Amino acid sequence: MAPRAMHPSDGCVWITGASSGIGAALALEMATQGWQVAISARRQQALDEIAAQHANIHSFVGDVTDRAAMQAVVETIESQLGSIALGVMNAGIYLPTALPDFDVSLFDRTFEVNLTGAVNAMAPLVPLMVGRGAGRLALVSSVAGYGGLPTSAAYGASKAALFNLGESMAMDLADHGVGVSMIAPGFVKTPATDVNTFSMPFIISAEEAARRMVKGLGQAKTHISFPRRFSLLLRLINMLPRGLYVRLVGRSTAR
Numbered sequence: 001m002a003p004r005a006m007h008p009s010d011g012c013v014w015i016t017g018a019s020s021g022i023g024a025a026l027a028l029e030m031a032t033q034g035w036q037v038a039i040s041a042r043r044q045q046a047l048d049e050i051a052a053q054h055a056n057i058h059s060f061v062g063d064v065t066d067r068a069a070m071q072a073v074v075e076t077i078e079s080q081l082g083s084i085a086l087g088v089m090n091a092g093i094y095l096p097t098a099l100p101d102f103d104v105s106l107f108d109r110t111f112e113v114n115l116t117g118a119v120n121a122m123a124p125l126v127p128l129m130v131g132r133g134a135g136r137l138a139l140v141s142s143v144a145g146y147g148g149l150p151t152s153a154a155y156g157a158s159k160a161a162l163f164n165l166g167e168s169m170a171m172d173l174a175d176h177g178v179g180v181s182m183i184a185p186g187f188v189k190t191p192a193t194d195v196n197t198f199s200m201p202f203i204i205s206a207e208e209a210a211r212r213m214v215k216g217l218g219q220a221k222t223h224i225s226f227p228r229r230f231s232l233l234l235r236l237i238n239m240l241p242r243g244l245y246v247r248l249v250g251r252s253t254a255r
C-alpha cells in the first residue's frame, strides 16, 4: 500500500493560507484541473474573492494557530465536500530577524504559524487519512530551509524544521498509504515578497509556482523544489563544509 499520487476522484484538496499568493494560485490551478478545493485562512473577504473566481473553490475561515479551529475546519470540509485526499500546509509568514537585536516575539510568531500551525492543521487530518489508507500531505517549506541565511534565523529555522518533520512523517506514514511531500519554492512574486527591497534572483510568478507544485504532487514526489537552477545552486552550496558555507554566504549577501 505504497503512497500514491492523489487525484480529484480520491476526494478534495484543502489548502491553508490560500487567501493570497501561492495558496490562492494553487487553488485556482487545482480547481481548473477538476479538483474540489477547500481554501482556508484568517481573512474571510479575501477567501471569498478567490472562491468567487471558480465554482470548485470553497472558503473556510480558520487560523492555523488555533488547534480547535483546525479540527472544526477539517470536520466542516469533510461534511460539505467529502474526504480530504490532499492537504497542503501552505500558511506561512516571513518576519525578518534583525540581529543583534534578539526579538523573541519574532521567533514565537514565526514558529507558531509556520511550524505549529502546520502541525495543528495536520493533527485532525492524519487519523482520517490513515483510517482510509490513502492521502497525501504537502508541507510548503522553502529553499531558505536548506541552510542558514541572513535575516532568516526565525523563518529559516521554521522551514528547516518542516523538512525534518515531513521526512519523519513520510517514513512513519508510508506503510499506511499516506504520502508526504515537502515543497521548497525559491523566490515567488506574492504579497509576501512584494515588500522585499533586496534583489530576488530567479523570481517566478505565483501561477508558475502553482503549476510546479501540481506537477510534483501529481508525480507523488517527496521533494518538490523550484525554480530548478536556483534550487540546485542552493543545494550545491549547502554541500560545502558548514564553516565555509557560513563564510561564503555571509560574505556574498553582505549589504
Ligand SMILES: NC(=O)c1ccc[n+]([C@@H]2O[C@H](COP(=O)([O-])OP(=O)(O)OC[C@H]3O[C@@H](n4cnc5c(N)ncnc54)[C@H](OP(=O)(O)O)[C@@H]3O)[C@@H](O)[C@H]2O)c1
Pocket (backbone or CB within 6 Å): 016, 017, 018, 019, 020, 021, 022, 023, 040, 041, 042, 043, 044, 046, 062, 063, 064, 065, 090, 091, 092, 093, 094, 113, 117, 140, 141, 142, 143, 184, 185, 186, 187, 188, 189, 190, 191, 192, 193
Ligand atoms: N513567496 C515566496 O517567495 C516564498 C518562497 C518560499 C516559500 N514560501 C512559502 O509559501 C507560503 C505562502 O507564501 P506567500 O508568498 O504566498 O505569502 P502570502 O501571499 O503572504 O500568503 C500567506 C498566506 O498565509 C495565510 N496566513 C498567515 N498567517 C496565518 C494564520 N495564522 N492562519 C491561517 N493562515 C495564515 C495568509 O492569509 P490570512 O492573512 O488571510 O490569514 C495568506 O493566505 C508560505 O508558507 C511561505 O513561507 C514563499
